Amino acid sequence: MMLWQSVPFACILLALGSAAVTGVLRGRAARCWTLAVLGVETAASAVLAALVARSGTYYTYMMGHFPAPWGNELRVGLTEALLGCGFSLVMLLSLAGGLRDLEEDVSSGRHSLYYVMILLLQASLQAQIYTNDIFTGYVFAEIMTIAAAASIAVSDRGRNLLAATRYMIMNLIGSALFLLGVILLYDLTGHLLMSPLRNAVSALYAGGEYRIPMTVVPALIFVGLGVKSALFPFHTWVPDAYGCSTPASAAILSSLVSKGYIVLLIKIAVRVLGTDVIRGTGADDVIFGFGVAGMVMGSVLAIRQTDVRRMTAYSSVAQIGYIYMGMGLNTEAGITAALFHILAHAACKGMLFIALGTLADVSGGSSRFDALKGAGKRAPLAGAAFTVGALSMTGFPFLGGFPSKMNFVLAGLDYGGTHLWIVLAAVVVSTALNAVYFLRTVIALYGKPAEGGSLAVSEKNGFARAASLSCFMALNIGLGLAFHPVMEWLRQGLATLG
């Protein structure tokens, strides 16, 4: 056991421990401490990713002194290391970008508590990425739900409280179903660790025993995590939760929290159930159908919005649909495309929400479509960032969204049959709708301000926000240009994941 192999465990423990300490610090100290922790974890995860890549394989990390079938484990491979690094970075940038708005949105005296929630989110994201135990996955999913609800309710306004309550209700429904699925799986197999579970599930499936429970379990787990990650028909909490919370919360919720559940779902699909069992139960076609419906309906709902933040929230529903569509193809190419989209969407949506926070600041605090006219000129950097994000989401070449869409189409080509035509039609329709609402907004940002609606307020541009937006833009352009090595990395990671 080398020292660097403890990095994932240290990341989880550092974030959890800091969350306990931050609550008693004063606002400013808590802020510095949180940013430092996130910075250290990003750097450590990057080093870990490089070392895992050099070793070219994965390793399991024993927690406590009980070996595999009994104890708890972390598992670190190429996929996990890259996701861990990417998520820490987006978390750091989202928090740094939203610091200015936090001053106003969080009631005084509660600032240090907000950082507790951020650190809890970070710890539970890292734990969900690395854990090899489905019950640990469930526990951290619940911690994440509570922390996310608290980060919505941190602004003491009626609609924030309501949004947090609705978020909790939907998430509790999701976690009840997910928990039941996990418990049934444990009752059937007697295992909680993913690798022994996989063997037990394969044996049960090959023997043809427990056919009905083996169909019910994937259904419960999929619907449960689908509700929690805002898949289309279960997305009703999204617009309120993302639309009214402070920009940092909106960025973290949309780009990371919903993805944490998806990462857990992909791990369960690939590592526990296995692609063959999923194909045998027909769950993949159901996931595919939900994904396609989400891609189209999310965009249709987004077009009807008059508030740009709510529009961006609905756009998240569409992007989650893309990820589920890739998973529903249930092939190596499809799941790799889904994993890439998780990263591309995280880099993009975080930036959009942070930029919108700034643009709303220079438009009298409103993010309504009419109020934002001309805001791109009043806040040039945020305008540029929003434009980059909007173009990326629309699938403009050289930005993160383009290789993502290309991967989905290639995965569809690879699959062939009717699925190919459905993928092509869904991507084309969704892209066209994306272009309508995002480009309309970009044009409005640089258009003539409406009479009376324009406020010539200078941008209250903090250094942190400028740095965050610049890094986000660089990240998007980097993903768009260097998508090939990232895809290759994810493909290798997936090969060892199964």
Next chain:
Amino acid sequence: MMLRNYEEIAAMVLFGIGFTLLLLNKNMIKKIIGFSLTDSAVFLFLGAKGYIAGRKAPIVTDGVTAAEAYINPIPAGLILTGIVVSVACSAVMLALTVRLYRRYHTLDIDEITARVRKENQ
């Protein structure tokens, strides 16, 4: 055989009741009760599945070390962990309900939604 699985049947009935309350009831407190019922049902199910009639908890007091004399302690451990999670979630829901009640003086989530909508127009 079906009729002997009393605990499992009770658990599924409770799950149904709790889930319906959580999903459909307008009253916040009843929603929280529904959530508690749902989770308790899952724990009852797990507890029932984890128990083998005639065996004891794995605490060696009389020198018997054969595994056949005891039940697996992990289901009980999972239930305890699950109860902690469930209590935490209920506490957060109750705290949010208190804050909503102080502001709107009602527990009806539909009415709160209508009032919030009116506030923001």
